[in-house]
Amino acid sequence: MKTAVIFIGLQASGKTTFYNKYLNGLVHINLDTLHTRNAEAKVLTDCIEKGISFAVDNTDPTAEDRQRYISPAKAAGYHITGYYFSSAVSGCRERNAQREGKAKVPDAAIYSTIKKLERPTYGEGFDELFYVRIDSENNDFIISPWDTEEAGT
Numbered sequence: 001m002k003t004a005v006i007f008i009g010l011q012a013s014g015k016t017t018f019y020n021k022y023l024n025g026l027v028h029i030n031l032d033t034l035h036t037r038n039a040e041a042k043v044l045t046d047c048i049e050k051g052i053s054f055a056v057d058n059t060d061p062t063a064e065d066r067q068r069y070i071s072p073a074k075a076a077g078y079h080i081t082g083y084y085f086s087s088a089v090s091g092c093r094e095r096n097a098q099r100e101g102k103a104k105v106p107d108a109a110i111y112s113t114i115k116k117l118e119r120p121t122y123g124e125g126f127d128e129l130f131y132v133r134i135d136s137e138n139n140d141f142i143i144s145p146w147d148t149e150e151a152g153t
């Protein structure tokens with residue numbers, strides 16, 4: 001099955017760590033490493049033309065952001081899986097403060113993303129949606145099926 005995975009979550013919510021742990025067999029679509037939307041679009045088109053599974057590891061706070069990937073992938077028959085990363089500003093700021101070098105972003109970036117953040121819905125085209133929380137004590141993740149009523153921050 002060809003799969004398109006889309007992440008949703010603030011800076012330092014754990015997305016790239018999660019990708020490395022569980023999804024590194026999929027092509028990594030990540031603006032931090034691709035740098036430009038142009039380069040990103042090329043990789044996306046290339047994957048879709050060849051039917052290769054990919055994971056989009058960007059913050060993608062709005063439904064409109066997510067459509068950039070969901071719309072063409074769905075049209076090409078991909079299975080669309082979303083992971084929403086618990087995005088409490090306090091926790092993200094703390095983890096961000098611990099990061100080194102370029103990985104560390106200004107707090108203003110976190111505040112800007114939280115303002116835009118729209119929680120995902122199946123109506124956007126997701127076939128599956130999950131809620132992911134960091135279990136920092138165990139350096140692990142807790143993954144549960146998405147439930148709009150139950151999902152926390």
Ligand SMILES: Nc1ncnc2c1ncn2[C@@H]1O[C@H](COP(=O)(O)OP(=O)(O)OP(=O)(O)O)[C@@H](O)[C@H]1O
Nearest residue numbers: 011012013014015016017095134135136139140141
């Ligand atoms: N499961 C975890 N347990 C403990 N610490 C974690 C866990 N996942 C991530 N972290 C820590 O949190 C920080 C942020 O993680 P990560 O870089 O994966 O976030 P991100 O969502 O990819 O951020 P960005 O959007 O800025 O790229 C990292 O320093 C990482 O070590």
Ligand SMILES: [Mg+2]
Nearest residue numbers: 015016017057
């Ligand atoms: Mg990242």
